Amino acid sequence: MVATTIKKHNFSAGPAILPQNVFQEAAQAVLDFNGIGMSILEISHRSKDFEAVMAEAEALVREIGGFDDSYAVLFLSGGASTQFFMAPMNLLGEQEKAAYVDTGTWSSKAIKEAKLFGNVEVLASSKADNYNYIPKEYSVPKDAVYLHLTSNNTIFGTQYQAFPDSPVPIVCDMSSDMFSRPFEANKFGLIYAGAQKNIGPAGVTLVIVKKEWIGRAGRKLPSMLDYSIHLEGESMYNTPPVFPIYVMMLTLRWIKETGGLKMVEQHNQAKAKLLYDEIDNNPCFKGTAAREDRSLMNACFLPTNPDYEATFLDTCKKADISGLKGHRSVGGFRASIYNAMPMESVEVLVEVMKDFAQKNG
Numbered sequence: 509m510v511a512t513t514i515k516k517h518n519f520s521a522g523p524a525i526l527p528q529n530v531f532q533e534a535a536q537a538v539l540d541f542n543g544i545g546m547s548i549l550e551i552s553h554r555s556k557d558f559e560a561v562m563a564e565a566e567a568l569v570r571e572i573g574g575f576d577d578s579y580a581v582l583f584l585s586g587g588a589s590t591q592f593f594m595a596p597m598n599l600l601g602e603q604e605k606a607a608y609v610d611t612g613t614w615s616s617k618a619i620k621e622a623k624l625f626g627n628v629e630v631l632a633s634s635k636a637d638n639y640n641y642i643p644k645e646y647s648v649p650k651d652a653v654y655l656h657l658t659s660n661n662t663i664f665g666t667q668y669q670a671f672p673d674s675p676v677p678i679v680c681d682m683s684s685d686m687f688s689r690p691f692e693a694n695k696f697g698l699i700y701a702g703a704q705k706n707i708g709p710a711g712v713t714l715v716i717v718k719k720e721w722i723g724r725a726g727r728k729l730p731s732m733l734d735y736s737i738h739l740e741g742e743s744m745y746n747t748p749p750v751f752p753i754y755v756m757m758l759t760l761r762w763i764k765e766t767g768g769l770k771m772v773e774q775h776n777q778a779k780a781k782l783l784y785d786e787i788d789n790n791p792c793f794k795g796t797a798a799r800e801d802r803s804l805m806n807a808c809f810l811p812t813n814p815d816y817e818a819t820f821l822d823t824c825k826k827a828d829i830s831g832l833k834g835h836r837s838v839g840g841f842r843a844s845i846y847n848a849m850p851m852e853s854v855e856v857l858v859e860v861m862k863d864f865a866q867k868n869g
């Protein structure tokens with residue numbers, strides 16, 4: 509048996525695992541924030557202590573991701589689902605065109621919303637194959653305002669290994685692989701990520717957008733849906749999600765202390781390799797995603813015999829493995845192995861899979 513001190517091995521797809529020390533510090537801040545004798549939950553967002561949190565969170569986003577001053581860094585609410593419409597609302601004129609690639613449930617929702625605000629050209633889709641691969645054969649029209657991609661398809665376990673060359677800036681939903689690997693910041697006009705998959709708790713959405721792009725659609729917008737208002741108000745036009753931002757800041761500190769995106773990526777690659785090797789070699793399981801597009805974040809796999817499904821989940825439960833049930837649109841199992849997932853937990857899962865094959869295979 510793998511020796512482990514971890515009480516539960518949490519493979520949940522989101523909200524998902526965060527580093528243990530982040531939980532401890534967050535818990536402490538709920539009781540007494542910075543030794544000020546008050547909880548972070550009861551102080552003003554305009555207080556000096558919280559303004560320092562905002563400033564550090566923004567600085568960490570810039571430093572970790574390599575975003576210079578030409579980008580605005582915003583901490584908003586409404587989840588990635590709000591960005592599905594807020595991005596085209598702010599960026600895409602009524603008569604203009606945006607290009608989208610349909611790689612899963614989240615992409616198709618983004619497409620549906622964008623159609624409310626301009627012309628949407630879907631360049632490619634893997635829907636006919638239940639989104640088990642990332643389409644690569646398409647060319648991006650030069651007259652599109654942007655190319656929208658979903659970098660990691662949380663439900664189907666596929667991920668862009670490299671972003672396509674595009675003549676126009678990329679707008680990217682990075683909700684489930686934000687800060688899991690290095691990327692070239694300047695390819696992107698806008699990046700958005702609901703925090704709860706990889707960089708924090710639910711309640712805050714990180715939006716990074718080229719300042720020169722803000723307001724380009726020329727549309728009249730309600731203040732809360734206007735990037736320029738949030739930029740001007742430094743994400744405090746209204747009360748921001750104070751606690752989620754604090755926990756995201758702690759998680760970003762942890763990423764920096766871990767050694768930044770290069771080190772995080774190495775760790776993620778090692779975990780994914782261990783797990784996919786087992787999926788490929790174990791007679792009781794088979795992977796669902798095309799090998800070259802496999803996600804480092806969400807590994808989807810099916811039992812080779814439908815009878816295994818319930819018994820394997822039951823076996824996992826006994827081994828303190830949680831959150832392994834696959835999304836209903838794929839079935840089987842999904843192991844989400846985000847940044848904070850320790851190698852030890854993946855080792856435990858792999859051992860349980862090996863053991864299962866010995867007893868059932």
Ligand SMILES: *Cc1c(COP(=O)(O)O)cnc(C)c1O
Pocket residue numbers: 522586587588589590614658660661662681682683684702703705
């Ligand atoms: C979870 C997820 C979403 C939806 O995020 P919400 O914050 O719940 O709106 C969007 N895109 C991707 C890739 C996701 O994984």
